[in-house]
Amino acid sequence: MAEPALELRDLNKAYGALTVTDHVSLALPDGEFHAIIGPNGAGKTTLIHQISGVVPSDTGSVWLGGHDVTGLSLPDRVHRGLVRSFQITSILPGFSALENVALAVQAREGSSFRFFGRARDEARLNDQAMQALEEVGLGKRAGIRAGLLSHGEKRQLEIAIALAARPRVLLLDEPLAGTGPEESAVLIALMQRLRGRMTILLIEHDMEAVFALAERVSVLVYGRIIASGPPAAVRDDPEVRTAYLGEEGG
């Protein structure tokens, strides 16, 4: 495959005088597990917002499998296979876990301009949703209202929702945020299983997880990518050490 699965070409974003994304270019070959790390306020979440279409870029473009998707909205990008999760848990709390995922299946296939027939009973939607739930280890919790799931389970549910959309490129915005050690372990194992099955761009604070999972790591500081490469190389990069890893107390 010649075209990268996801390519960022010279993305920029400024809020007034504050430059949040500064000439970011990045190419992810098909199937790569890529992580972006950076200190707080480095602009990681803004970058994910730009890639997914939540926030428009000032200049630059986003390419998905060789197609320019810069002008597309968030839902349109999802239909092209660019799917994201959120740093702050974002689910439909009043719906069952199964229905949360079934909606993602519904969005992907067939029309939602159907006014008759009980959506909740559509086996075709529910079967695929169940598959995704089992994949993330929530099969037994399908009937529970999503709002009643534990924090870690909600994070798993978010990944199940994303998987049900059949992403070509999956953007994970700090999936481990706020999780305890046991919950983290479950999620890391889950990401491990997803490795290679799709292109993944992970934003994460947990260094251990990043270096265990990612094939390549990029370091974002003040909106600029200061280093990009295999985990070992990035870890030893002196600029990275001073800019970032040093203050973690390595």
Next chain:
Amino acid sequence: MIMLPENGPGFLKREAVPVLLFVLLALVPFVAALGAESYLLSLVTRVMIFAIAALSLDLILGYGALVSFGHAAFLGLGGYAVGILSAHGQTDALVQLPVALAVSALFALITGALSLRTKGVYFIMITLAFGQMAFFLAVSLAAYGGDDGMTLPGRSKLFGFDLLKSDRAFYYAVLLALLGAYGLCRSIVVSRFGRVIRGARENPQRMAAIGFPLFRYQLVGYVIAGTLCGLAGFLLANQAEFVSPAYMTWQRSGELIVMVVLGGLGTLHGAIIGAAAFLLLEEWLSGFTEHWKMIFGPFLVLVVLFARGGLMGAIRRIGGGGGHG
């Protein structure tokens, strides 16, 4: 969440409220025949017409969290379609009704396309503004009575016959319309489309990230609600045999919201109960004093404070031990 499996032994228990409601409504004409027939029939007919309007509002307000403060405009549009066509000698419902619905749908499409670009309090304000626009348009229609409104030559004909002339026949026609509207809304809220609308109420950002361009779903929902309310307007004009700008005052829009909230947001039969409670209380209390709103206001405050989920919430707590969330 309310579980509604297709059929089963629990059907009557589960659907007790709507079944009881419609049985009672079907029996009203028989009771009315024993006493003040025309008064009772016209009162309950009015209740059912407003129930249709409240139902249509509940569809977007209760299920979609879209607080439309201009919903009465559709009552007026439906009513004026009857009035204006009648004034030109077109008195058959087969023409009037489709026109009433089409005008309402078109108005909903245009105003919805603009309103739905805003959120929250701005959405409330812009729908209010469109409602006022419709109101002042009606006031300015000097040829059709302007401020004073216009009296209709009579009820709409059906196939050229006066089938709706008797109060009882009209009553059942309205009951049928209410049943149809209720069935349609029930179907919509559990359908694929309804699930998208309900999802948007819960978390619009999540819905967009799942891949739903919400604007077009909400717009279609808005058009359905507006069209349904246009049906209520058509019926209201026929019931009163009179249309005036008063149909679409902003106070009327507010009353529709009160009916939905009073009955219980997002329950559909709650909207019917809310409309009934509102109009019957109005009728009853205004018998004591012209300042009936002095009593109604505090009552509404109490319902909102203490009966979470409106009257339907209270019924559910009493009947089902508060089982459903």
